[in-house]
Amino acid sequence: MPEQKLDKKKITLTVIFDNIAYLSDLTTDWGFSCVIQTDKDTVLFDTGSRGKILLQNMVKLKIDPQSIHSVVISHTHWDHLGGLDDFLAINPHVEVYIPNSTSQEDEKKIAARGVRSIRVELSHRIATGIFSTGELAGEMPEQSIVIQTARGLVVVTGCAHPGIVNILSQVQSLFPREKINLAMGGFHLKSFSNEKVEQIIDLIQGLGIQQIAPSHCTGEAAIAIFSQRYQENFIQSGVGRRMVLEAKD
Numbered sequence: 442m443p444e445q446k447l448d449k450k451k452i453t454l455t456v457i458f459d460n461i462a463y464l465s466d467l468t469t470d471w472g473f474s475c476v477i478q479t480d481k482d483t484v485l486f487d488t489g490s491r492g493k494i495l496l497q498n499m500v501k502l503k504i505d506p507q508s509i510h511s512v513v514i515s516h517t518h519w520d521h522l523g524g525l526d527d528f529l530a531i532n533p534h535v536e537v538y539i540p541n542s543t544s545q546e547d548e549k550k551i552a553a554r555g556v557r558s559i560r561v562e563l564s565h566r567i568a569t570g571i572f573s574t575g576e577l578a579g580e581m582p583e584q585s586i587v588i589q590t591a592r593g594l595v596v597v598t599g600c601a602h603p604g605i606v607n608i609l610s611q612v613q614s615l616f617p618r619e620k621i622n623l624a625m626g627g628f629h630l631k632s633f634s635n636e637k638v639e640q641i642i643d644l645i646q647g648l649g650i651q652q653i654a655p656s657h658c659t660g661e662a663a664i665a666i667f668s669q670r671y672q673e674n675f676i677q678s679g680v681g682r683r684m685v686l687e688a689k690d
């Protein structure tokens with residue numbers, strides 16, 4: 442019999458909405474969403490711009506919308522919030538974690554589905570091994586997700602409006618004993634010059650971030666620079682990208 446190692450618990454991260462393609466049979470549209478599955482919980486982070494596409498992609502990726510326990514909204518721009526109402530129409534049995542700055546109007550739309558929303562101001566535990574950074578200030582206040590894995594922390598950002606370096610620095614101060622293994626999501630570098638992107642990557646590498654999987658609003662030019670700089674530690678992302686990680690003991 443082949444020798445078997447003791448199985449560690451798995452965490453599966455799947456990008457289900459992105460304007461960048463990874464698997465060709467999925468639909469791309471402007472926005473971002475991913476699903477985080479552990480042995481106990483399933484968390485939906487952001488909902489893309491359109492519910493129909495969100496739900497179609499979810500089904501194609503064999504993720505049951507009913508399996509989701511919690512929804513975390515990074516910030517209330519339409520390309521992250523747009524799919525929420527359609528999702529809640531088919532699964533209202535969730536809690537929705539919204540940034541503290543969310544308008545009453547957006548909160549009321551969630552309540553209209555009979556769903557409880559929780560305003561997040563400071564770092565908050567969402568599920569076992571999954572946390573919100575808390576709302577960070579910026580041109581648009583935003584929360585990001587932190588996942589504890591055997592190889593270190595994974596940080597998932599929506600648009601990173603408070604600044605990707607600020608967000609990653611905040612994560613390091615929230616988890617001073619842990620290193621960040623991977624940062625992924627939208628880094629909002631579309632309007633930055635190549636030189637500025639290089640400087641930002643210097644800072645990110647200075648923080649010891651080992652792997653990088655930028656997508657959504659990072660911008661094609663910036664993604665190409667990340668790829669050059671990170672080499673084998675650059676992870677191509679986009680809708681359909683799935684990563685299976687080992688949970689922290």
Ligand SMILES: [Zn+2]
Pocket residue numbers: 472473518520521599600627657658
């Ligand atoms: Zn966005």
Ligand SMILES: [Zn+2]
Pocket residue numbers: 516518581600602
């Ligand atoms: Zn945004």
